[in-house]
Amino acid sequence: MIKSFFRNIGPGPLVAAAFIGPGTVTVCTLAGVNFGFALLWAMVLSIFATIILQEMAARLGIVSQKGLSEIIREEIKHPVVKVLAIVLILSAIVVGNAAYEAGNISGGALGMETIVGHIVWELGNIKLNVLSLVIGAIAFVLLYIGNYKLLEKVFVILVILMSFAFITTAIITKPNVIEILRSIVIFESPEGSVLTIISLIGTTVVPYNLFLHASLAKTKWTDKSDIKIAKKDTLVAVVLGGLVSMCIIIAASTIQKTSITNAADLALGLEPLFGNFAKYFLAIGLFAAGITSAITAPLAASYVASGCLGWDVDLKSKKFKAVWMFIVFLGVAFSSSGFKSIEIIQFAQIANGILLPVIAGFLLWIMNKSSVLGAYKNSNLQNFFGLVILVITILLGLKGILSVFEMI
16 A cells, blocks of 8 residues: 555655745744734635646646746747747746755754754864755755655655644644634735735745646656546645645744744744744754755756756756756855855745746646647636636736835
8 A cells, every 4th residue: 555655646745845945934934923824815825826837737747748948948939039938947947946945955954953953063264054064965965866766755755744743833832723714714914914925925836846847747657647646646745735834824823923033933932832842843844844945946947957958858967967966066055154044035935926927827828739738738717727826926926026116
């Protein structure tokens, strides 16, 4: 039975692990601390949108046996538009993921530090965070091995560990279930919450995940009959991931606002109220979130760069390895030298929310091309949901830009 379970699991856990990184933990923590349960509806909306878009990406990968960036490069015929699209995707995903990596590694290190303390090596005037180096090394080794099945199994274990840690943390805080249900179904936007709502959507419906999912789906499945398994895999993984994010908001809502600036503070803030267990559970969850995202961010960047530039899309390809090695190196360098990543994580989540309509627009356009998908192109219902999601993300993105420039 266990063998059958692992055999049917696809890229879903990797996708869930990719969006539950330290950025998600940080944004959900601040949402809970600043607005209590009020923004839980935004997470539910994000989960729904993620399921719709990720299913499209997985179906595209299985049917076409190509990645999203490969198809965009092939299907856009106008040379100027093609160059602009490739530059936009490369800059947003590859450069953006390089910035994310420092946050991913720092977040994992923060989780470990909550348990084992801060460990620093001093080399002359240079101070290096040992735990950041450890997490970077683990990510490097797993990616260098280049075995998709191994990555899949490691991620299933880490996602289960992360889910258990965060769900247990939320249960320990004994939340008001009626209030939670009310906040899920009633849309409210407290004053000053617009950028947080955009961040929650941007940290869940992650643009680079659409590229990652299509590429991994074609690696896992080659037969169109596997689309049904892929849908189930996506649904279970994304719902579980969304539940984890909601649990972080719920746990954070019990803490006094003045004491929290990031997820590590949440772990420490829970200790006096609910004992050591809460601190350890949350720290383990943060560690798992950091290390999984520290692997998926470089992996996604490699898939995107290879697809856009026409390289061989293979985990063992030298060019493919060069991209993720560069991103892991930057992440380790910034993180281990004490680079403060919390503000950049928050900014990146907002940028993701603004970038999402562009990538979702590309995806919807391709999902309606008979030349690519044939009988497996989008149905009218799928297009309806896709367009609704696209309109919502455009409106939120515009509102976010106007809020940043204090025009609303």
